[in-house]
Amino acid sequence: MRFASLGSGSRGNALIVDAGDTRVLVDCGFSQRSASLRLSRLGVSADELTAILVTHEHGDHVGGVLALARRHRLPVYLTHGTRAAAWPREAALPDCRLIDGETPFSIGALEVQPFPVPHDARQPVQYTFSDGCRRLGVLTDSGSVTAHIVDVLRDCDGLVVECNHDPELLGSSRYPAVLRRRIGGNLGHLANDQAAALLTQIDRHHLQHVVAAHLSAENNRPHLAARALAEALGCTEDWIGVADQEGGFAWRQIL
Ligand SMILES: [Zn+2]
Numbered sequence: 001m002r003f004a005s006l007g008s009g010s011r012g013n014a015l016i017v018d019a020g021d022t023r024v025l026v027d028c029g030f031s032q033r034s035a036s037l038r039l040s041r042l043g044v045s046a047d048e049l050t051a052i053l054v055t056h057e058h059g060d061h062v063g064g065v066l067a068l069a070r071r072h073r074l075p076v077y078l079t080h081g082t083r084a085a086a087w088p089r090e091a092a093l094p095d096c097r098l099i100d101g102e103t104p105f106s107i108g109a110l111e112v113q114p115f116p117v118p119h120d121a122r123q124p125v126q127y128t129f130s131d132g133c134r135r136l137g138v139l140t141d142s143g144s145v146t147a148h149i150v151d152v153l154r155d156c157d158g159l160v161v162e163c164n165h166d167p168e169l170l171g172s173s174r175y176p177a178v179l180r181r182r183i184g185g186n187l188g189h190l191a192n193d194q195a196a197a198l199l200t201q202i203d204r205h206h207l208q209h210v211v212a213a214h215l216s217a218e219n220n221r222p223h224l225a226a227r228a229l230a231e232a233l234g235c236t237e238d239w240i241g242v243a244d245q246e247g248g249f250a251w252r253q254i255l
Pocket residue numbers: 009010013058060061141214
């Protein structure tokens with residue numbers, strides 16, 4: 001199993017997970033043209049995708065989903081709440097596969113485990129992926145870390161985890177107070193120290209990859225996110241990956 005990012009941050013998110021001949025995209029906050037260019041950077045054509053999984057209806061996650069799904073006739077997996085919030089017209093998506101947000105399901109070679117997260121969206125979920133042997137956990141857009149999240153992510157071999165902001169930078173940012181409260185609140189986004197605390201609660205022994213994602217360009221710095229996660233893991237900062245808004249990150253293989 002391997003995974004890569006097409007780009008990550010408040011201006012657009014998309015992650016690709018690949019096992020055998022199954023390739024799924026998690027969210028697509030980029031225009032169809034931009035998504036195709038970003039996919040080609042990873043050596044993938046949009047025609048080779050198997051499905052799109054959506055986490056929630058915010059524009060940085062769904063902006064390009066409809067165009068991509070229509071053009072390439074891709075099934076879109078999402079919760080009822082996300083579908084209703086993003087596409088109130090039920091027929092908008094050509095092939096809509098509703099999930100309940102807690103029950104595992106399979107797409108080709110991938111076993112997918114959705115799990116609910118606290119975020120200010122209608123029915124937001126995040127996902128873990130398994131090829132039957134290894135497991136990748138993905139967690140972004142979560143205002144806090146619940147006991148259930150810790151439980152679901154306990155045994156991962158790879159982890160993509162939100163490091164949205166540094167609390168000090170957020171506190172002194174030029175954002176209006178109401179927005180700062182939303183981002184830092186329990187239904188907002190994970191701070192570096194919250195992501196680090198999560199790492200101390202899971203089994204770290206077989207983690208082959210940890211990548212910080214969904215960094216705020218205003219309220220975080222890549223080295224602050226890497227330092228927080230490295231301290232929690234007792235590793236060097238350069239072992240931690242940091243997803244970039246433009247570049248995402250290159251393929252990472254889980255062995
Ligand atoms: Zn987001």
